[in-house]
Amino acid sequence: MDSLINRRILLIDDTPAIHEDFRKILTPQTDNAGLDDLEAQLFGAPTRSRQQPFELDSAYGGEEGLNKVTQALAQQRPYALAFVDMRMPQGWDGVQTIERLWQADPRLQVVVCTAYSDYSWEDLLERLQGHDRLLILKKPFDNIEVQQMASTLTSKWEMTARALLQMHHLEDLVARRTADLERAGTALQQEIDERKQLENQLVxxxxxxxxxxxxxxxxxxxxxxxxxxxxxxxxxxxxxxxxxxxxxxxxxxxxxxxxxxxxxxxxxxxxxxxxxxxxxxxxxxxxxxxxxxxxxxxxxxxxxxxxRVDSDQQWQLADLQQGIDSTLNIVANEIKYKADLVKDFHELPPIECLPSQLNQVVMNLVVNAAQAIGPERGTITLRNGVDGEHVWLEVSDTGCGIDAQHLQKIFDPFFTTKPVGKGTGLGLSLSYGIVKKHGGQISVRSQPGVGSTFRVELPIRQVPQAAAGEVD
Ligand SMILES: Nc1ncnc2c1ncn2[C@@H]1O[C@H](COP(=O)(O)OP(=O)(O)O)[C@@H](O)[C@H]1O
Ligand SMILES: [Mg+2]
The missing domain is CATH 1.10.287 (Helix Hairpins)
Structure with missing residues (x-):
């Protein structure tokens, strides 16, 4: 905070003698310091605390004054206070000068020095619009008045700077807190969403x-x-x-x-x-x-x-691709008059699974895809791949798609939109159970009238207790 102490003063006056006077008033000779030290030696303690001295600069016209102010700003050593003579016959007068100074540095405190004025005090205030940074000093001036003005106005500059800094600090703090809150809010929402999803799965x-x-x-x-x-x-x-x-x-x-x-x-x-x-x-x-x-x-x-009453199967490392191929062979007849089969397969690692149950999942998805295709010939596309610790299979069709109102229900047991005798409504719920048993996920994207894509994701390796616990 000490960097905010600013005792820099600029005097703008065209009369050199005035500069001499100010120098005497504001920067008395330094041998005072020597005297003080002597006093301290003699009497053991300083009798008065020494104030930070003023630093006085001189300019002899408005333009020069403005130059000094801009230079000081550029060096990050702004003036706290300027004494400005009102009457300067050459160049800008006091009012013009002050206007320019404030354009360059709005924080500058100003004392305007005048013996007689071309402006009334009201006009001056009206024109400069700086009631809170402007004082008037009537000539001839009293030394103590000048000293007091210098002390008070430099302190005022410091306090304003401190308040500003504090304000920035507070604004910063508020911004940080707000960001924290927003982050917490997002995290909370995420958690709520996850819980909802878990709840759905649980149900x-x-x-x-x-x-x-x-x-x-x-x-x-x-x-x-x-x-x-x-x-x-x-x-x-x-x-x-x-x-x-x-x-x-x-x-x-x-x-x-x-x-x-x-x-x-x-x-x-x-x-x-x-x-x-x-x-x-x-x-x-x-x-x-x-x-x-x-x-x-x-x-x-x-x-x-x-x-799962008669699932006497063993968990084993099996080739999912082989399962997919043989299942496709079995359902080939169902498909061949209805749709073209497109295969986009990639090499899969062996996965730990109950192979014949997974075949059933594939079968259900492919048969559903074929059944979703109407009288016009369509396309069924199978894709698979590896994604980190998982393998995935997608079955897409260009069939009727699924109405939004049905999407929530298709994995329910006995939910079917097919005529009696054609659908039991068990295929997808069965598949859901099998995929869950494998610690995997089954999901669907669908657009009515365009088609559906079912995606199955399966872990390559089973987490031990899940595998052990689920085998009947
Ligand atoms: N590929 C698909 N395209 C359109 N709807 C589908 C598709 N797969 C499933 N469905 C919808 O989900 C319902 C349930 O499917 P499923 O459980 O296999 O039972 P089922 O096929 O016996 O009706 C179907 O009746 C159908 O409405
Ligand atoms: Mg089915």
Missing amino acids: QSEKLASLGQLAAGVAHEINNPIGFVASNLGSLGGYLQQIGQMLSAYRQSEEAIAAPEVRKRLQSLRESIDLDFLQEDIPLLIKESREGIGRVEQIVKDLKNFS
């Missing part, structure tokens, strides 16, 4: 877990009856075929029946039940029933997978 996992248990029970219950219905349908088909053969044999021997009324009765009975049609239709009915049961079996299998 999703909870839903899956409770549904998993339910599904496991249902799958188990349905599995038996379905098993015997399927096998009975198989036997029934065989039996009916044999009966059909028998009926044909009877029919051939019909002519050999001697009693005409018996023959006639047989014939009219055959016509009334339309035996020909029955023989044609029965195998079709059996076939359809078997297909229906096949579909139910598939659903039960999905349910079981979904609830």
